[in-house]
Amino acid sequence: MTAAAARGRGRPRREEAAGTRARILTAAREEFSERGYDKTSVRGIAKAAGVDSALVHHYFGTKEQMFEAAIEAAVAPVLDAPDALAGAGPSDTGERLTRYFFGVWENPATRTPLLAIVRSAVNNEAAAAVFRRMVVSQLLRRIAGGLDVPDRELRAELAAAQLVGCAMLRYVIKVEPLASADLERIVARVAPVVQGHLTGP
Template structure:
């Protein structure tokens, strides 16, 4: 065809750079949710370093271009998967501080360890923690979520000096217990009842948050 010949009206329109075609495999309602679910499974099985956009796309039944279109590069896919896994915990600051600071240690301890104690929520958390331990990019995503979205909001409600440091010390205490109990499975901590652990740990967490 020469430059003077008209374009074929039956030819498909050219794609815009960086965007998937409308007919890309898997596009449509629920595609983003399928991608995030597949990402959680991919990161859980392979960790952050070995997980791939192609593997996530395959698990979701979509074209890899759709993963980039909906969520962006791998670190943003990981952040979206982490946020979904942490969804129950993201509402916790409002619940914990609703009735004042007097029982905040017990409420925070019971909630955080309760999330870890539930097998449904524990598995994605384990995958996230393992990725965060092994990779700095994953650690930065995890750190920002915990520091800004959970501990930072609790600190804002405490109304005490050094609230940020206090909240982070409480968080460090609970994460350490979760690691020993649910990841490393040190006995007798791993087999102790949740109520017993909360009864022993909550006063220490309360001291971190509101003690002198």
């Protein structure tokens, strides 16, 4: 048996593995971004990455697991929002969180993959479950953990609902005048509402 056969069909050498995995991940992000969850297939990802589909399964498992790995880096800036609140006083938490959240959406480099993720999550339950799991475990629980008020988890979810709802209308559905409104004007309007959810009576 040759060394290549021993590794299995399409398997790269150990020293090539990291680069192959990264190439598959890049292809997956592009496929999910362009086609959405439903129209993306493991075979399509493999073709775009120039590998056998068995290799995609080897590294990432199911399509759902592939989607989770692909979006992890894309949603990382949003999931880092609790870090942006470090050192914030109780009275400016809402503005700090609102400004950070919209800053991520205003950046074209982070907005494009986020749009693809939100569209996939809206149209497919499997994609929604992945997105929900990441947001709840890595974002909302961390924000709630930093609050010293009753109903911390509910407050964090209401604040997130306010921000995500505004993002959907501004960046996904593009409802006017919100879609073209000045960002500072939006922050001035939304931040006090987010603050009320987080720390209000």
